[in-house]
Structure formats: C-alpha cells, structure tokens
Amino acid sequence: MSSRDQILSLFRRKGAAFLSGQEISRTLNISRAAVWKQVEQLRELGFEIEARRSQGYRLLTGPDLLLAADIEAGLAGGIDWSVHCLAETGSTNQDLRQMAEQGAAEGTLLVADRQSAGRGRLGRRWESPAGVNLYCSLLLRPRIPPQQAPQLTFLSAVATAEALIETCRLPVRVKWPNDLLVGGRKIAGMLNEMSAESEQLHFVLLGIGVNLNMTAQQFPAELRYPATSVLLERGEPVARLVFIRSLLQRIDALYRIYLDEGFRAIRRRWEGLSDLLNCVVQVDQNPGLQVGTMVGLDEDGALRLQLEDGRIERILAGDVRLL
Ligand code: BTN
Numbered sequence: 001m002s003s004r005d006q007i008l009s010l011f012r013r014k015g016a017a018f019l020s021g022q023e024i025s026r027t028l029n030i031s032r033a034a035v036w037k038q039v040e041q042l043r044e045l046g047f048e049i050e051a052r053r054s055q056g057y058r059l060l061t062g063p064d065l066l067l068a069a070d071i072e073a074g075l076a077g078g079i080d081w082s083v084h085c086l087a088e089t090g091s092t093n094q095d096l097r098q099m100a101e102q103g104a105a106e107g108t109l110l111v112a113d114r115q116s117a118g119r120g121r122l123g124r125r126w127e128s129p130a131g132v133n134l135y136c137s138l139l140l141r142p143r144i145p146p147q148q149a150p151q152l153t154f155l156s157a158v159a160t161a162e163a164l165i166e167t168c169r170l171p172v173r174v175k176w177p178n179d180l181l182v183g184g185r186k187i188a189g190m191l192n193e194m195s196a197e198s199e200q201l202h203f204v205l206l207g208i209g210v211n212l213n214m215t216a217q218q219f220p221a222e223l224r225y226p227a228t229s230v231l232l233e234r235g236e237p238v239a240r241l242v243f244i245r246s247l248l249q250r251i252d253a254l255y256r257i258y259l260d261e262g263f264r265a266i267r268r269r270w271e272g273l274s275d276l277l278n279c280v281v282q283v284d285q286n287p288g289l290q291v292g293t294m295v296g297l298d299e300d301g302a303l304r305l306q307l308e309d310g311r312i313e314r315i316l317a318g319d320v321r322l323l
Contacts, residue, residue, distance in 0.1 A: 003028055004038045005069035008047075011059035012073045020056035064131075064213075064240050066111050071244055077252035080107040088130070090117040092137040093191055093207040099139070100195065100203045106141040111244070118209065121178070121191055127220060132213040133229070134244055138206045138251065142259065146196035149204050150301035151263045153178050153192045154270045156206040159250040160188050161273050164210070167246045168230045168238050174273040176294075176303050176320050180210075185228035187211050208247070213237040267297050276322060281305070285318040294320065 001009070006028055010019055024035045039049055039057055046063030062070075068083040075081050082105065089095055092110040094117075099108060112135045115128035128135050140152065161172045161180050170182050178190040191207035211229035219227055230238045257265050271277050276294045283290045283305065290313060292305035303315040 001069060003030055003034065004041050005067055007035070007038050008042065008059075008067060009069035009073055011049075011057070012070065014058065016058065018052060018055035018058045023056070064237075066113060066134075066240055066244065068111075070241055071109075071111070071248070075245070075248055075252075077249065078256045079248075079252045080105065081109060081248065082107055083109045083111065086110065086112045088112060088114045088116065091115055091119045091207075092135055093119060093193060093205055096137040096139055096205050096207075097193065097195070100205065104139055106139060106203075108139040109136060109248070110138075111136040119191055119207070120189060120209075126189065126191070126209050127214075127218070127223075128209070129214065129218050132215075132218065132231075134208070134210040134212055134240055134247075136208050136244070138208075140204045140206065140255070142201070142204065142255075144201060145199060146194065146201045147300055148263070149194040149196070149201055150192070151258070151266065151299075152204050152206060153190055154263075154297065154301060155254050155258055155266050156190045156192060156208055156251065158266060158269045158273065159247060159254050160190070160208055160210060162250050162269075163243060163247040164188070164230070166250075167243050168234060170230065170233055172273070173275050174270055176274070176276075176297075176315075177301065177317075182228055182233050185226040187228050187230070187233070206251075210243070210247075212240055212243060263299060271296055276320060280323045281320050282323045283315050283318040283320050285315070290315065290318075291323060 007024055010024060021032050021035050025032050043049055048060040050058050050060055066085050068085045071083045072081055089112045092112050096110045114130035115135050118126035118128035120126040157174050157178050161174055164170050164172045173181050175181050179186050180188040188210040193205045195202040213231045214229040279294060281294045290305060292307045295304045295306045298304055298314055305313045305315055307313055
C-alpha cells in the first residue's frame with residue numbers, strides 16, 4: 001500500500017479525531033516533510049483535510065474515489081482480500097488473468113476507475129467511462145471440479161443484486177444466465193472466466209460491471225438491449241465506496257456458505273431473485289426457439305425448462321423471455 005493510502009487508512013481509523021504529523025511520521029516511518037507532501041496529494045485528489053497547529057490533521061470529507069485503503073478498511077471475513085485500484089486499464093479481467101497466471105492469491109481484487117477495452121459476454125464491449133461506475137474482477141481458487149465453476153457466476157450475480165438492493169433500495173431481478181435488471185433494463189453484468197486443466201481448476205475470475213452513476217448521455221445509442229444505472233433509477237447518485245464495500249461483504253458471506261454447504265443455498269437465493277421461475281418462457285437459442293416452463297437451475301448452472309410433454313430440457317445458452 002502506498003504512503004498516501006496508508007495515511008488515508010490512518011485517518012479512517014481516527015474518525016473525527018485529529019492525527020498528529022508526528023504520529024503519522026512514526027507509524028509510517030517517513031519524515032514530517034513527506035507526511036505533508038502526502039497530505040497535499042490527498043487534497044489535490046479532492047479530500048478535505050483540516051490542519052491545526054497543535055493537533056495535527058483530520059479528514060473532513062472525501063471525493064467518490066475508489067482507493068485500496070478505503071475499500072479494505074473494515075473488511076473482515078473469510079476471504080483474505082488484497083485490493084488493487086487502477087485509474088485506467090484495458091480490462092480488469094484481462095489484467096487479473098495475468099496476475100493469476102503469475103500466482104496471485106485468492107482474494108486478489110482489481111478495481112479500475114475506467115476501462116478502455118471493457119469486455120462483456122460473447123465478445124461484446126462493456127461501456128466503462130471514468131469516475132461513475134464499478135468495474136472489478138476478483139480471483140478465487142476454490143477446490144472444486146472445473147464443471148462446477150459456473151456456479152460462481154450465480155454467486156456473483158446474487159451478491160451484486162443483494163448489494164444493490166441493500167445500498168440503493170432498487171427492485172433488482174436476475175436474468176439467466178448472469179444479467180441484473182431493474183424494470184427490464186440491464187444495470188449490471190458478470191463476465192466470469194476460469195482456467196482449468198483436465199480435472200483441475202486453477203482459478204476463477206469473477207468480473208463484475210455495475211452501472212452506478214452513469215448518465216443517459218454516457219450510454220452508447222446502439223446498445224443491444226436497454227440499459228440503466230442507479231442514478232437513472234433513483235435520480236440520485238450512490239457513493240461507489242459504500243456500494244463496493246457492501247458487495248465485497250456479500251461475496252465473502254456467500255462464498256463461505258458456498259464452500260460449507262455447496263451450490264444449493266446460492267441457487268435458492270438466485271431463484272428467489274428471478275421473475276421467471278415457474279413461468280412459461282421462450283428461449284431464443286439462435287437458431288431455434290424453445291418454449292417451456294422455467295423450473296430452475298441445474299448443478300452446472302444450466303437452465304431447466306419443462307416442455308409441454310413433461311420432459312426437462314437443459315438450456316446451456318440463449319436469451320430467455322416471458323411468453
Ligand atoms: C456482460 O453482461 O456482458 C458482462 C459484463 C462484465 C463487465 C465487467 S467490468 C469488470 C470486468 N472487466 C471486464 O473487462 N469485464 C468485466
């Protein structure tokens with residue numbers, strides 16, 4: 001963690017109280033002049049820091065930045081988090097894959113303020129403007145067979161939906177396989193990837209993109225289907241830090257449940273967030289259409305569709321809509 005981030009984390013721990021320059025310099029083992037320089041840098045980033053001659057510094061307000069120190073502060077739980085924040089990158093999934101291949105540990109989280117080549121499913125582009133949304137990728141190394149890795153897609157979808165419901169009070173619903181919608185408009189998407197060799201899973205990358213404070217003008221005109229953001233739905237922004245903290249806490253809790261109890265509990269929660277469970281739906285498999293009742297998820301994440309003659313068809317890919 002940089003000295004700047006360490007100072008920020010000391011401020012966070014102090015709350016409204018003052019922190020003396022001497023205390024910072026002693027804790028971080030840097031000179032008083034270096035402390036002052038870092039405080040100035042924080043001010044340039046938009047942090048409001050009060051300085052009092054005999055008492056030191058205290059943090060008053062901060063901008064909606066995503067900094068590792070802020071994200072990690074107070075994160076407890078089973079996952080050993082290691083958060084890295086980038087101002088800009090091509091794609092956090094792509095960067096994290098490289099880190100994973102070089103041995104990065106489970107719990108490594110890469111967050112970018114902007115992505116220049118954000119990737120969506122099926123080779124699509126994920127619109128990733130700066131300063132408004134959440135783009136992150138998490139590395140997990142569970143000891144599960146590779147065919148079970150898609151189960152974690154549903155875990156990330158449930159965690160993201162629950163975090164949006166908790167922090168933004170939005171009626172978020174899941175759409176198979178891994179979209180989150182509000183009023184039929186897409187608000188978040190998951191791009192999960194894995195690396196495996198025959199029967200051994202090396203790692204899973206959970207890529208999560210959430211449209212938080214994006215304005216209507218920031219959405220490209222030619223989107224494949226209607227999209228929305230928290231700002232557009234509520235008419236007011238959400239602090240990205242508050243949202244990501246809630247998301248990580250939920251991922252942590254759900255991952256523990258998953259490792260202890262298996263996919264069942266995750267599946268139940270995902271099904272509870274679906275509007276289409278037990279409804280007659282049409283699945284566009286391009287080419288080919290299937291009609292049936294959506295009866296839930298299979299162990300590998302396939303959609304279970306009950307056909308008119310009672311047979312269960314497993315859907316592996318396709319676009320599902322209410323008939
Ligand atoms: C989709 O619905 O098509 C999936 C979108 C996934 C976007 C996220 S943003 C963070 C991570 N990095 C990427 O390049 N993509 C995922």
